[in-house]
Amino acid sequence: MRDDPGVKILAFDTATPATSVALAPGDGRMLTRRHDPAQGERPGHQALLLTYAVELLDEAGLSFKDLDRLAVGVGPGTFTGLRIGVATARALAQAHALDLVGISTLHALAAAHALTAATRDAADAHAAPRDEAAAPAAATILPVIDARRGEAFAAAWDAAGVTDPAATPLLAPAALTPDALVAAVQELPSAPVGIGDGALRFREQLELAGVLVPAGDSPSHQVDAAAHCRLAGAARPHARDEVLPAYLRLPDAELALRRRAAGIHRS
Amino acid sequence: MILAIETSCDDTCAAVVTRDGEIRSNVISSQGVHDRYGGVVPEIASRHHLELVEAVVEDALQQAGTTLPQVDAVAVTQGPGLVGALLVGVATGKALAAAHGLPLIPVDHLHGHVAASFLRPDPIEPPFLILIASGGHTLLAHVKDHGASWGSEGSIEVLGSTRDDAAGEAFDKGARLLGLGYPGGPALSKLAEEGDAEAFAFPVAAQVPGLDFSFSGLKTALLYKTQELGEEETTRRRADLAASYQRAIVETLARRVERARRQTGIERLALGGGVAANGPLRERMRALAPDLHVPPRELCTDNAAMIASAARYLEPLPFPQYLGLDAFATGERGI
Numbered sequence: 244m245r246d247d248p249g250v251k252i253l254a255f256d257t258a259t260p261a262t263s264v265a266l267a268p269g270d271g272r273m274l275t276r277r278h279d280p281a282q283g284e285r286p287g288h289q290a291l292l293l294t295y296a297v298e299l300l301d302e303a304g305l306s307f308k309d310l311d312r313l314a315v316g317v318g319p320g321t322f323t324g325l326r327i328g329v330a331t332a333r334a335l336a337q338a339h340a341l342d343l344v345g346i347s348t349l350h351a352l353a354a355a356h357a358l359t360a361a362t363r364d365a366a367d368a369h370a371a372p373r374d375e376a377a378a379p380a381a382a383t384i385l386p387v388i389d390a391r392r393g394e395a396f397a398a399a400w401d402a403a404g405v406t407d408p409a410a411t412p413l414l415a416p417a418a419l420t421p422d423a424l425v426a427a428v429q430e431l432p433s434a435p436v437g438i439g440d441g442a443l444r445f446r447e448q449l450e451l452a453g454v455l456v457p458a459g460d461s462p463s464h465q466v467d468a469a470a471h472c473r474l475a476g477a478a479r480p481h482a483r484d485e486v487l488p489a490y491l492r493l494p495d496a497e498l499a500l501r502r503r504a505a506g507i508h509r510s
Numbered sequence: 511m512i513l514a515i516e517t518s519c520d521d522t523c524a525a526v527v528t529r530d531g532e533i534r535s536n537v538i539s540s541q542g543v544h545d546r547y548g549g550v551v552p553e554i555a556s557r558h559h560l561e562l563v564e565a566v567v568e569d570a571l572q573q574a575g576t577t578l579p580q581v582d583a584v585a586v587t588q589g590p591g592l593v594g595a596l597l598v599g600v601a602t603g604k605a606l607a608a609a610h611g612l613p614l615i616p617v618d619h620l621h622g623h624v625a626a627s628f629l630r631p632d633p634i635e636p637p638f639l640i641l642i643a644s645g646g647h648t649l650l651a652h653v654k655d656h657g658a659s660w661g662s663e664g665s666i667e668v669l670g671s672t673r674d675d676a677a678g679e680a681f682d683k684g685a686r687l688l689g690l691g692y693p694g695g696p697a698l699s700k701l702a703e704e705g706d707a708e709a710f711a712f713p714v715a716a717q718v719p720g721l722d723f724s725f726s727g728l729k730t731a732l733l734y735k736t737q738e739l740g741e742e743e744t745t746r747r748r749a750d751l752a753a754s755y756q757r758a759i760v761e762t763l764a765r766r767v768e769r770a771r772r773q774t775g776i777e778r779l780a781l782g783g784g785v786a787a788n789g790p791l792r793e794r795m796r797a798l799a800p801d802l803h804v805p806p807r808e809l810c811t812d813n814a815a816m817i818a819s820a821a822r823y824l825e826p827l828p829f830p831q832y833l834g835l836d837a838f839a840t841g842e843r844g845i
């Protein structure tokens with residue numbers, strides 16, 4: 244996971260209420276735009292995603308056809324947000340036959356945290372004291388996204404290998420109740436650091452289970468498309484029609500239908 | 511040439527239409543996955559649109575023998591419809607257009623149903639009256655010119671619309687009461703062929719003033735009738751019930767059209783929407799207006815050629831003005 248010089252990648256993520264867009268113009272820079280809705284404000288995905296993408300391309304003096312690769316966060320997250328991101332990415336890729344990579348939003352959170360921790364540890368060797376808001380380093384990273392309805396989307400990776408796009412998670416992405424999440428944490432090889440809006444939402448339960456949750460203003464909690472850009476640079480592109488949201492949840496109508504079917508079979 | 515995308519309900523559609531209204535391609539992928547839920551499920555429709563839209567667009571371009579950079583503009587249904595379904599089309603349309611710096615033309619779905627009548631080889635020129643009846647909408651309008659502005663001063667003046675169920679919904683709900691499953695509209699019409707339309711007298715919504723429609727009273731009347739007859743007798747007389755019920759829907763629509771023709775003095779009539787495929791409805795309307803205009807079936811049900819057709823009469827938004835465009839669920843007309 245390095246910034247491969249020369250490779251131009253546009254990445255974005257709309258799985259959470261944030262709209263995050265990043266452009267690696269191929270000269271070692273990383274240009275970014277983001278929007279985090281204020282309390283009560285609607286997400287800006289549809290209004291801002293393409294606007295930011297075009298702004299960044301303009302800033303770099305590029306257009307869509309100059310890109311080598313697109314990366315999109317496939318969630319898990321809000322269904323509507325995911326569909327805006329994935330539909331946009333697939334259409335842009337289709338228009339210029341660009342390579343497309345779907346990146347797990349949970350994986351991107353974990354990878355971004357591992358990179359900041361590594362950078363900070365290097366800096367710490369020279370200068371103390373530590374920033375209070377900084378995330379503690381841990382051997383296991385537990386990204387958690389608020390799944391609404393009192394549940395969390397969560398996964399876990401070993402910090403050592405997490406920046407490899409093909410890294411196998413210690414806990415595969417799943418929609419979990421707080422109790423199931425705590426039970427999953429107990430199975431991890433070491434006490435993890437918990438990041439993401441879901442880690443903040445379930446801070447109390449997670450801390451009781453031994454999870455380290457950084458301060459609320461830590462950047463580790465924010466999905467940042469720069470991480471998608473970096474992961475995508477080293478990833479193998481997917482077939483475009485394979486890039487779909489990781490919903491991790493069936494539609495309500497399907498659940499209701501299955502419950503009814505199960506009820507009929509039982510009686 | 512205009513490439514259009516339509517994803518307002520459960521059909522994923524793309525089409526290429528020339529500036530003068532010739533259809534180069536008209537691809538419709540009906541999802542056909544909603545029957546087991548007894549209705550269109552917005553979340554499931556949205557998931558399928560996302561899976562299908564790329565291939566549908568690719569097909570439309572290929573069948574038209576063109577490529578994206580060769581089209582003049584991309585048109586997309588902005589609303590009304592299921593908002594989650596619409597936004598897949600809007601995000602796709604915006605991204606396809608932006609990728610090549612093409613203009614984007616957002617289209618009102620109902621303007622699309624009207625503009626289906628403007629397509630070759632058999633276009634009809636305004637002014638005319640149009641009855642659009644489908645599972646999602648039922649309205650009667652006076653089409654004054656090709657444009658999309660609504661209202662008495664605009665291009666399209668809505669004279670009447672449904673107060674409750676859409677006509678197609680009335681068919682489906684009646685079918686369910688007769689045990690024909692979902693979507694039962696076509697099955698009900700099929701069954702009605704063997705029945706006596708005069709066997710039962712169902713109300714034709716005379717209680718609604720003006721040119722609006724109402725089908726809830728009719729549905730209730732059918733429910734009471736089946737209760738009165740009992741299960742056995744209902745089953746025995748199912749064809750008669752279906753025929754009489756269908757006749758009541760057709761009469762409800764026809765009486766409003768008749769009144770609208772008298773009020774406006776406009777005699778020419780066009781049909782649109784999926785219910786336009788109904789045989790007895792066409793017959794009844796043709797009796798009213800011998801030069802009745804009915805586009806081919808695939809242009810009556812939801813499709814993207816009609817969206818492209820409507821787009822021909824709208825001002826395109828140049829790149830990058832449309833990058834922030836959003837879908838809307840309901841029109842300001844509330845229909």
Ligand SMILES: [Zn+2]
Pocket residue numbers: 619623644646647811812
């Ligand atoms: Zn329609």
